[in-house]
Amino acid sequence: MERLTVPDKKIDGGLRRAIIDAREVRKEAMTIYWALKKYEDTELTxxxxxxxxxxxxxxxxxxxxxxxxxxxxxxxxxxxxxxxxxxxxxxxxxxxxxxxxxxxxxxxxxTAKRVKRDADDIPYCPYCESPNVYYYEENMEYDFCPDCGQRLKWEE
Structure with a gap:
């Protein structure tokens, strides 16, 4: 969070209060007001x-x-x-x-993961290793593994 006030300075034996220029305070008053309003509008403690x-x-x-x-x-x-x-x-x-x-x-x-292929170039799921990711009778690639639901990526 951006600091809106001037911090006190630590000195030997205590703190030295920041010196505040009233004109500068007036300039910043609306900025502080809107920041406080934004916080209060959240209704969070x-x-x-x-x-x-x-x-x-x-x-x-x-x-x-x-x-x-x-x-x-x-x-x-x-x-x-x-x-x-x-x-x-x-x-x-x-x-x-x-x-x-x-x-x-x-x-x-x-998250789509690239389909893996075995030594015989048969595709399988990278998550559960199921070979059921390609429907050969229809020459169709599944977007999701039918066994585990993993989203699949086919392009190389």
Whole structure:
């Protein structure tokens, strides 16, 4: 978060209060007002913001990407809707470790992976190694493995 106030300076024996120019304060008053309003409009308490920050850190550990609070919120909303539990969205309940692991697995399975081929050039699923990814009678490549649901990528 961008700092909006002037910090006090540490000196031997205590703190020296920052000297404030009233004209500068007036110039910044509306900037500070709008920043405070933006925060208050979220209707989140400081404790809830800290919980979201912890959730962001946990998701960064799981997904390895830099992730924003908005992405966390979108993640929870998508997950709960996909699970058929939209009531949890309104309650803003966080994921359990098991749910987060399941979501990670589903995310990985939905990421297209290149079809592998054996020594006889027969295609198979890179996830479950099923050879059922190609329908020979119709000369058709499946977009998903019919056995495990892995999204498949066929182009070289």
């Amino acid at each position: 400081p404790e809830q913001i800290m919980e979201l920050k912890e959730a962001v850190q946990k998701l960064e550990n799981i997904f390895g990407d830099e992730i924003t609070v908005n992405q966390v919120i979108d993640f929870f909303v998508d997950f709960y809707i996909a699970q058929g539990d939209p009531d949890r969205v309104e309650k803003a309940e966080l994921l359990t470790n098991e749910e987060a692991a399941k979501w990670q697995e589903l995310k990985e399975r939905d």
